[in-house]
Amino acid sequence: xxxxxxxxxxxxxxxxxxxxxxxxxxxxxxxxxxxxxxxxxxxxxxxxxxxxxxxxxxxxxxxxxxxxxxxxxxxxxxxxxxxxxxxxxxxxxxxxxxxxxxxxxxxxxxxxxxxxxxxxxxxxxxxxxxxxxxxxxxxxxxxxxxxxxxxxxxxxxxxxxxxxxxxxxxxxxxxxxxxxxxxxxxxxxxxxxxxxxxxxxxxxxxxxxxxxxxxxxxxxxxxxxxxxxxxxxxxxxxxxxxxxxxxxxxxxxxxxxxxxxxxxxxxxxxxxxxxxxxxxxxxxxxxxxxxxxxxxxxxxxxxxxxxxxxxxxxxxxxxxxxxxxxxxxxxxxxxxxxxxxxxxxxxxxxxxxxxxxxxxxxxxxxxxxxxxxxxxxxxxxxxxxxxxxxxxxxxxxxxxxxxxxxxx
Amino acid sequence: xxxxxxxxxxxxxxxxxxxxxxxxxxxxxxxxxxxxxxxxxxxxxxxxxxxxxxxxxxxxxxxxxxxxxxxxxxxxxxxxxxxxxxxxxxxxxxxxxxxxxxxxxxxxxxxxxxxxxxxxxxxxxxxxxxxxxxxxxxxxxxxxxxxxxxxxxxxxxxxxxxxxxxxxxxxxxxxxxxxxxxxxxxxxxxxxxxxxxxxxxxxxxxxxxxxxxxxxxxxxxxxxxxxxxxxxxxxxxxxxxxxxxxxxxxxxxxxx
Numbered sequence: 001x002x003x004x005x006x007x008x009x010x011x012x013x014x015x016x017x018x019x020x021x022x023x024x025x026x027x028x029x030x031x032x033x034x035x036x037x038x039x040x041x042x043x044x045x046x047x048x049x050x051x052x053x054x055x056x057x058x059x060x061x062x063x064x065x066x067x068x069x070x071x072x073x074x075x076x077x078x079x080x081x082x083x084x085x086x087x088x089x090x091x092x093x094x095x096x097x098x099x100x101x102x103x104x105x106x107x108x109x110x111x112x113x114x115x116x117x118x119x120x121x122x123x124x125x126x127x128x129x130x131x132x133x134x135x136x137x138x139x140x141x142x143x144x145x146x147x148x149x150x151x152x153x154x155x156x157x158x159x160x161x162x163x164x165x166x167x168x169x170x171x172x173x174x175x176x177x178x179x180x181x182x183x184x185x186x187x188x189x190x191x192x193x194x195x196x197x198x199x200x201x202x203x204x205x206x207x208x209x210x211x212x213x214x215x216x217x218x219x220x221x222x223x224x225x226x227x228x229x230x231x232x233x234x235x236x237x238x239x240x241x242x243x244x245x246x247x248x249x250x251x252x253x254x255x256x257x258x259x260x261x262x263x264x265x266x267x268x269x270x271x272x273x274x275x276x277x278x279x280x281x282x283x284x285x286x287x288x289x290x291x292x293x294x295x296x297x298x299x300x301x302x303x304x305x306x307x308x309x310x311x312x313x314x315x316x317x318x319x320x321x322x323x324x325x326x327x328x329x330x331x332x333x334x335x336x337x338x339x340x341x342x343x344x345x346x347x348x349x350x351x352x353x354x355x356x357x358x359x360x361x362x363x364x365x366x367x368x369x370x371x372x373x374x375x376x377x378x379x380x381x382x383x384x385x386x387x388x389x390x391x392x393x394x395x396x397x398x399x400x401x402x403x404x405x406x407x408x
Numbered sequence: 409x410x411x412x413x414x415x416x417x418x419x420x421x422x423x424x425x426x427x428x429x430x431x432x433x434x435x436x437x438x439x440x441x442x443x444x445x446x447x448x449x450x451x452x453x454x455x456x457x458x459x460x461x462x463x464x465x466x467x468x469x470x471x472x473x474x475x476x477x478x479x480x481x482x483x484x485x486x487x488x489x490x491x492x493x494x495x496x497x498x499x500x501x502x503x504x505x506x507x508x509x510x511x512x513x514x515x516x517x518x519x520x521x522x523x524x525x526x527x528x529x530x531x532x533x534x535x536x537x538x539x540x541x542x543x544x545x546x547x548x549x550x551x552x553x554x555x556x557x558x559x560x561x562x563x564x565x566x567x568x569x570x571x572x573x574x575x576x577x578x579x580x581x582x583x584x585x586x587x588x589x590x591x592x593x594x595x596x597x598x599x600x601x602x603x604x605x606x607x608x609x610x611x612x613x614x615x616x617x618x619x620x621x622x623x624x625x626x627x628x629x630x631x632x633x634x635x636x637x638x639x640x641x642x643x644x645x646x647x648x649x650x651x652x653x654x655x656x657x658x659x660x661x662x663x664x
Contacts, residue, residue, distance in 0.1 A: 072468050101527065103518035110527070164516045166509065172469040172531045174495055178514045 003309065007316035017292065021285035022325045025381060028278035029329025030336065032377030034367065035274055037337040038345065039267040041368035047260055052126045053188045055249040056219035058090075058233050063243050065216060066252075071098050071170055074214035075244055082120075082218050084239050089223055090232070093120035094215035096201055098208045100167020100175065104155040111151065111197045113165070115204030124221040127185065127198070134159045134183030137200055144182030146198040152184045154194075159184070163197075169209035177207055275380055282381070283388035289321075290314060290392035297396045298404025307397035314393035315386070322385045326378045334374060340367035440553055443565065443591060455480045455651045459490075459644040464532050466636045471531065474643075484656040489530075499661045500529075507536055510661035517661055526578075532638040533607070533628045537578065548575045554583065563588035579606070592623060605631040618645035 011018045051057060060081070065073040075081065082092040096115035101108055118139055122128045127146075128136040137146055145163065147155075157163065159181055167175040179199070187193055204210070222232050233248040240246060250257040290297075297310060305313075344366040396404070461474045474491040485502040489495045497512035507520040520527075525537040548571050555566035566585045571577040581599040586592060593611045600606045607630050611623035624642040654660060 101518070101520070103516070108518055108521045164511065164514055164518055166511060166518060168528065168531050170468065172464060172466065172471040173492075174498060174511070174531070176511045176513045178516070 003312050003316050007313055007320055010313075010317055011320050014289070014293075017289055018321060021289050022321050022328065024281045024285045025322060025325035025385065026328035026332065028281050029326055029377050029381045030333035032271070032274060032278060032380065033329065033333025033374060034336045034340065036267070036271055036376060037367040037369050037373040038340060038365060039270070040370060040373050041341065041366045043260060043263050043267065044368050045366060046263070048126075049188060050253065050256055050260075051249055052221075053130060054125060054127070054192060055252060056124045056221050057229060058220040058236055058246060058248045059252060060218040060220070060236070060240065061216065061245050061247075063245050066245065069097065069216070071208060071210065071216075074211070074216060075218060076214055076242060078215035078218060079213055081240065081242075082215075085218070085220060085236060088235065088239055090236065091120070091123040091221040091223060093117045093124045093219050094201065095121075095217040095219060096204045096208075096210065097216045098167060098175075098204060098210075100165055102151075102155065102179075102197060103164045103166065104157045104161060107155050109151060109154050110195060111147075111165075112191070112195045113167075113204055113207075114196055114198050115201040116198060117201050121219075124219045127188075130186050130188065131183045132186045134181070136183055137198060138182070139200065141180075141182060142200065142203050143177070143179045145179045146183040146185060147181060148185055148193040148196040149187050150193040151195055151197070152181070157181050165197075165207070167208070169207075170211075171209055173209070175207050175209070275384070278381070279384045279388065282384050286318060286385065286388040287392050289317070290389065290396060294396060294399070294404050294407040298399065298401050298407065301399075301401040301404060310397045311393045314389055314396065318385050318389045322382055326381055329381070330374065330378060333377070334369060337367045337369050337373070340365070341369055440551055440567065443586070444551060444567065454648050457644075457646045457649055457651075458642060461641045461643065462530070462532060463639045463641075465638075467633070473530070478651055478655055480651050480653070480656060484653075486656055486660070498530075501656060501658070501661050503656055508658060508661060515662075517658060533630050533636065534638065548572055548577050549582070555585075556588070559585075562594075564594065590621070592621070607631055613641075617642055618647050 060075060062073040062075050078094050082094055085092040094117045096113075098113045098115075100111060100113065102111040103109075116127075116137070118137055122136075131146070132149060134146070135144075138144065147157075147163075152158070155163070161181045163179045163181060165175065165177050165179060169175045179197075185192065185196075185198075199207075201215075205212070220232075220236060222229075229248050229250065233246060237246045301307075301310065346365075399407075456477075456479045458477045459474065460477060461472060463472045464470065472491075473489055473495065475487050475489045477485065477487045479485045483502075483504050487500045489498045495512075497510075499510040501508045501510075508517055509520065510517045520536055526535050528534070529536050529538065549569040550572055551567050551569045553565060554568040555564070557563070559566075564585050565588050566583055569582040569584070571579065571581075578600075579598050580601040580603050582596060583599075584596045585594045587594060592614055595611065596609045597605055598607045598609075607628060610627045610629070611625070612627070613623060613625040614621055615624045617624055622645075626640045628638045628640075630636060
């Protein structure tokens, strides 16, 4: 008996029922692909927000800076140090920080000034292309600043509006200057959204009266994203020649790092429940397709087909259906996921400006297609189908032919 | 200037004097009140004008500036910086609960919001909140005499001031020590909400100023940085002079 041929013929003969089974499985498979790629995308997106928007992979500070940040805790000779880091195959950029008061016509708010190196900042973060309105900093527009989204709302300013900064210089005098809103950032992280004012390194140095050299922070990015983070951190450590603290973002932000790790586990748990729902659909379809044909199996057994052959036949039929379903599901699922990767799923009406542990989640969810998010659902579908037919196949195989023939 | 003096001296305490009268129906209350009023009277006037120099010493810098100050009632105070030249004309106006600062460099007047109240005033060890709160303390504290007698060879009286339950004050407790005889303030301690010492204000250099004997030097020392201080030295003080309300308007901030 040619099991494969018979199975194919059976599937084709019961085309209506086969279609129902295949459609159910294909739909379930597509759903799993979309769901897992969307979850991967949201997690990767949060991580990207954290790392590529602000933190970078690795940061260097003066040893005591992070515990008690003040403008006097500078990394000495930061320029040669960051140059050495760049020579060693990393991206590196210096930053300066200061705080004070920023006032608009109607309102004022405490702000954190962030002085960035206009030449190198764009190599370590993607801030420069994460603007909601206006343009990123430019050398030719020294008094043009880029501010956080919520700060703009708080100060009630839009592009081109005037801002007055009042603070204190390093030698205790009053720091005061006039700025203009050049750009407003999209949501990034709570602290940036609420209080960040970006300007050039040189402008901040002049405003606050900081020494010609030195920086509060050096941000480092791996040139090769696949390089191990801990390894890269160790490599940077070998380059520093003074009492500074070298830390990667997982250590700088343990809460967020842990949050992202648990988010992965949460995704797995959610996937598990989705898969269970899918499994019940598959099981239902399989049970239906076998039990409907008990009479037919009874006749086959009566003409001498062995129980083992019956099992093989049921499995072969299932395999044929699953293969067709997974191809259909793969096409459908990857199309939808690809669409979501390009255009995203706008959740802003449900959850506008969501943030967890200080990271702003993009309200538009983008899927991220990967080999894993495509193969895992298909693999699972095969396993599920195989498990689902154990019971009906075994039951039919063990039934007495006469009972089967008379089965209603 | 008496406003500034009050802030600086922590006259908070003294202002709370009258309220004690009603708070406690005790035999001592009359006396506490009378004493605090006397100290109060050292600085209080319907209006004032003063010239003060302020020296700020921190780990990273030392700077000195001179300023003029006018006050009227408890609600209105105006400070203008005379020296150094690079900050000349910078003015702070306190009107009720609002603080405005005029900045000559950018020719702008800005209003400080509540978020900035704990920020340093003019780079000193005082906060903007100190400027605003000062007028309200009258209602904010309950005062008692916690010590009376000889201490360090001087006959002193020490008052303890506890904020009333329903008021929002940043301090947990204040103590003020005055000389028993002349009622001249010596030292005032500020404790935070956990009753840990937060800052000390010492009064010294008693001289005749504005027609009265009073301390002319006030030194504010933050408890967490004992090497740092802000010191105010009074050069000139006139009390109960005629001042127009227009002096305390936003438009007069820019003048001169």
